[in-house]
Amino acid sequence: xxxxxxxxxxxxxxxxxxxxxxxxxxxxxxxxxxxxxxxxxxxxxxxxxxxxxxxxxxxxxxxxxxxxxxxxxxxxxxxxxxxxxxxxxxxxxxxxxxxx
Numbered sequence: 001x002x003x004x005x006x007x008x009x010x011x012x013x014x015x016x017x018x019x020x021x022x023x024x025x026x027x028x029x030x031x032x033x034x035x036x037x038x039x040x041x042x043x044x045x046x047x048x049x050x051x052x053x054x055x056x057x058x059x060x061x062x063x064x065x066x067x068x069x070x071x072x073x074x075x076x077x078x079x080x081x082x083x084x085x086x087x088x089x090x091x092x093x094x095x096x097x098x099x100x
Contacts (some may be wrong), residue, residue, distance in 0.1 A: 001037075002061040002097040004070075006092055007044075011052045016091035021085065022057070029078055030059065035070040037062050053091075067096070 006058050010018045022041055036059040044054035061067040 002064055002067045003097040003099065004036075004059040004061065004067060005056055005095045005097060006056065007056045007095075008090050008092040009050065009052045009054045009091045010086070014086060015053050018086055018090065019055075021082075022055075026078065026082060027057070030070075030074070033070060033074050035066045035074070036060060 008018075022086065027039050027041060029038060038058075038060040040058045042056050042058065059070075061070065
């Protein structure tokens with residue numbers, strides 16, 4: 001199983017709108033591609049002192065081929081739409097993991 005993890009720190013004024021967007025638009029769009037086996041949105045409970053709230057999205061793919069298809073065919077447009085809507089209100093980093 002391949003796990004694509006995106007960790008995002010969202011500033012407090014944008015958090016409610018960002019969370020709503022993730023639940024109603026972003027995650028359903030990714031799920032609708034049919035490529036991830038599972039999509040999760042989690043809130044980090046061990047926050048450090050900063051001006052925001054940290055969330056992680058985890059997408060589980062059955063194979064590297066499924067992930068690469070998602071990354072090639074769908075991720076650029078979805079990431080661009082997210083960036084256009086929340087530019088300046090978040091920082092993020094991505095990790096790709098393989099279940100041992």
